[in-house]
Each structure stands twice: as C-alpha cells, then as structure tokens.
Amino acid sequence: MINILEFTLERLARIFDQEFGKGRFHAHALYRDIFKQGNENFFVSPEFLDSPRFAKALKGKVSVAPGEVVKTVDEGELTKFITRLHDGLEIESVVIPMTRHNTLCISSQVGCKMGCKFCETGRMGFKRNLSISEIVGQVYNARHRLKKDVKNIVFMGMGEPLDNFDNLMGAIGVMNEQQGFDIALRHMTLSTVGLVPGIERLARLAMAGLRLAVSINAPDDATRSLLMPINTIFPLAHLKKSLINFPLPRRGVFLFEYILIRGLNDSPAHADLLADFIHPLPVRLNLIAYNPVKGLDHESPSDDQMHVFADLLSAKGIMVIKRWSRGRSVAAGCGQLGRNT
Numbered sequence: 001m002i003n004i005l006e007f008t009l010e011r012l013a014r015i016f017d018q019e020f021g022k023g024r025f026h027a028h029a030l031y032r033d034i035f036k037q038g039n040e041n042f043f044v045s046p047e048f049l050d051s052p053r054f055a056k057a058l059k060g061k062v063s064v065a066p067g068e069v070v071k072t073v074d075e076g077e078l079t080k081f082i083t084r085l086h087d088g089l090e091i092e093s094v095v096i097p098m099t100r101h102n103t104l105c106i107s108s109q110v111g112c113k114m115g116c117k118f119c120e121t122g123r124m125g126f127k128r129n130l131s132i133s134e135i136v137g138q139v140y141n142a143r144h145r146l147k148k149d150v151k152n153i154v155f156m157g158m159g160e161p162l163d164n165f166d167n168l169m170g171a172i173g174v175m176n177e178q179q180g181f182d183i184a185l186r187h188m189t190l191s192t193v194g195l196v197p198g199i200e201r202l203a204r205l206a207m208a209g210l211r212l213a214v215s216i217n218a219p220d221d222a223t224r225s226l227l228m229p230i231n232t233i234f235p236l237a238h239l240k241k242s243l244i245n246f247p248l249p250r251r252g253v254f255l256f257e258y259i260l261i262r263g264l265n266d267s268p269a270h271a272d273l274l275a276d277f278i279h280p281l282p283v284r285l286n287l288i289a290y291n292p293v294k295g296l297d298h299e300s301p302s303d304d305q306m307h308v309f310a311d312l313l314s315a316k317g318i319m320v321i322k323r324w325s326r327g328r329s330v331a332a333g334c335g336q337l338g339r340n341t
C-alpha cells in the first residue's frame, strides 16, 4: 500500500511511473487533492474520471493514513489533539494560536529516550520512532480534520527529533513540498536537547532557513546532568563547539530554551554562567517558567524571579523572551506532553 503522506511529489511520480507506467500528471492531481484540499475521495477528480482504468488500478493500492484523532482538549484557542496510530500507540500534538496564524507542535517519537527530569514524556520511556507519514500526518490532521490554519511547525512535542533523524528529514521534505503543504523551512523550528552528532549531521545538510532551538536549562555541567542525562554524554563544552561550527544564515540566531526552576537553576550565579556559555553565539533566549509535573518535586518560579533572571541576562546584551507556558491546565505546555489529559 502506498501511503501518500510518506512522499514528496517527485518520489510519488517516480513510484507511479514504476508501478503503473503513468507518472507526473496523475501524481500531481492526487497530491493537490490530498495535501491542499484534504480530499481523500480523489477518484472523482477530473483527472481520474478521464482515466477510469488507471483509477481502478490505483484503488486499494494507495491510501492516506495520518492516524485517527481520538481526542481533542481545548484551552481557549489552544488545542491539544491525540492521534492513535496503526499499532494502537498514541501521540500528542498541540495547535498554538499566534498573532496571525497557528503554530503546530509536532511529536517525532512515541515516548523518548532522553529522560529529562522535568519532562512528562521522558518519564514514559521510549516506545518507537514515528515514520515519515506519522510525522506528516499530524499536519494533515490539524489542517484537514481539525480545520486549523497551520503555518508554522515546531518539533517540540514528544521525542527528541534528532534521535529520529532520517524520518524527520523525510517529513520536513514532504511538508516543504510546494505542491503539497508548502511550509517554508524558515517556518519550521527543530528543538533538540543537544544531541551533538545530530547537530553535526544537520550542519552538513546546511538547510537554509530551518531554525534550531536547543534546550539548555542549566549553565553548568553538574546541574545540567542532573536535569538532562544527555549532558553526561555531550557536556556543555562539546555542545557549544557543535553550535560554533553550525552554519547559521546571515543574521540568523539560535533559539535557546531555559526552563527556570525555583531553587535549582535560577540564581544570579546561574545567570552569569549562562551569559558566559552564550557568548559569542548569536542567541535568542526563551526563558520558560517551569510547569509543575505530577510526581516531581520541582517548583515553578515566582513572577519576580522570572523578571530578575531575565533582567540579569538582558543587562549583558542577551535577547530574552519570557514565557509563562500556555496550556498548563491541559498538560500541553513544554515538557508535559504524554500525560494524555
């Protein structure tokens, strides 16, 4: 069975050519109907009505399988949705309304191996990687099943995207396809815990426009290793070296994420060390107030602590954006996917 969501138009055309002796014309029609319009009854489109024998040959051989949306949870305009996959496993995605359009936060794995201590998904353990079509299917479901006008993608849902490198790159290629979803690379942000080999592979691809976000969360190895076990394998100095060598576009910046946790990484000394770590990288820092996770001892910072920490960094010339995570009550904030509210 050919799952259309797995392919760019070029690849689909080649498969049609090989399998059925017909290529671009019908692949194009199919692609437009499915990706642009969400029309899964594509055999009634004029191109197929004119080629009934080919339509018959395709029947039962092609499918659109984005997974079934089994639950949606709303908080204001924010929507978390749960998709059940072919093997019964479930993943979560979040539609986040922005000023002019929606951003979709996408999962790349079922569960996660990274085990970050502040994260609900990390506590689930790892089940499996998502396929290209399961990653792309989240956009399909958001746009065509939930009717959300999604323009931006952030790979910040369940899983570490760079740990599923090949399928992630395949999915980015499909989402980027002009004849399909047509989402520009500059509208996609890939968020990593700092998996250095993945960052180095990504650097070699030099995908102009794709934005890289890195979860930092602590400016010293001792605290970071406590929060993020990956730091014991790729400590901060190693991570920084990979970022220094990363080919940013002119005037491009890294997005750094720093979850502020009361009493753990929120002192003026932490702010100083963080500024040292950032220098001389071009960085926009998202300072995120920790979201309480059931069963974990960490506490959220007060609003005052957020302001003081941000001011210390701003005074050193670092661009800081403070975020009080949205979606707290539906477990759709950073590090909370996997709770299945």
Ligand code: SF4
Pocket: 112, 113, 114, 115, 116, 119, 120, 121, 122, 123, 157, 158, 159, 160, 193, 335
């Ligand atoms: S924060 Fe991201 S990388 Fe870390 S455990 Fe959670 S999902 Fe995995």
